[in-house]
Amino acid sequence: MHVLGTVLVLAWPWLVHAADAPALVREGNGRGAPACQSCHGADGGGQPAAGFPRLAGLAAGYLEKQLTDYAAGTREHPVMQPIARALGATERTAVATYYSRLPVPPPPSGPVPADDGVGATLATRGRWSQRVPACEQCHGPGGIGVGANFPPLAGQPAAYLEAQLQAWQQGRRRNDPLQLMQHLSRALSAQDVSAVAHWFAAQRPQGNTP
Structure with missing residues (x-):
């Protein structure tokens, strides 16, 4: 045996x-x-x-x-x-x-930030005056995630997303490909961080939803 x-x-x-x-x-x-x-x-x-x-x-x-x-x-x-x-x-x-392998549960319902707000702009178009590309360029449309290096942002808690951007800014997280997030996050203000985190938190995740 x-x-x-x-x-x-x-x-x-x-x-x-x-x-x-x-x-x-x-x-x-x-x-x-x-x-x-x-x-x-x-x-x-x-x-x-x-x-x-x-x-x-x-x-x-x-x-x-x-x-x-x-x-x-x-x-x-x-x-x-x-x-x-x-x-x-x-x-x-x-x-x-x-x-x-678990099904993706839907996020809690709540208000959706405006499409022309700061969060939507950073997520979908970026801010090229500060060399900040759109988050969607790496994380996919609506933040659905791309492969193993660019995780889904859609439907993640805003508090979690804010905490991660702050960790990148402060050097407490250093495991990104080519240090992309370390550089990009430092161009964001506290208001930017909050806005983009809340925008992604309001998006519906994709996957094997129940």
Whole structure:
């Protein structure tokens, strides 16, 4: 039985991921990583009021990279860094794969910022006088996300998006391709950050929505 189990692990590692991920999300690993759903919700939809982001439907490669970067310190957060360090590499892969396969829950309903406001302008057209391209050029139309390096912004909590832009500005997050976000974020004022965060938070995410 021991030999058979070893063969299964080597030949089909996804079986281990499928078995471990739900337990990690519900219960943690008992070695310093608490249940993921305590902050990110049972459906992976996050907690907008608290600024905890949606994980459901995000690319597995992106999620795994963020956990790895938290563990390495290139993305700083007082809660997530110790959690990421308490997860093994296989556990990080398992959790990332699990969340990537969850249906994307719709965002809470609320007012939609004006199409001619600062947030919409930065998101869709940019501000070329300060060499700031439109956010959509990397993150896709409406912020739906593009691949593993440019995650969805649509429907993420405004408080979370604001916090990330501030982290880029202050150098607490340093894991972007070619340092794009570090440079671009520093051209934004506090009012710009708030406006573009609220615009994206009001957009409907795409994906395997229920």
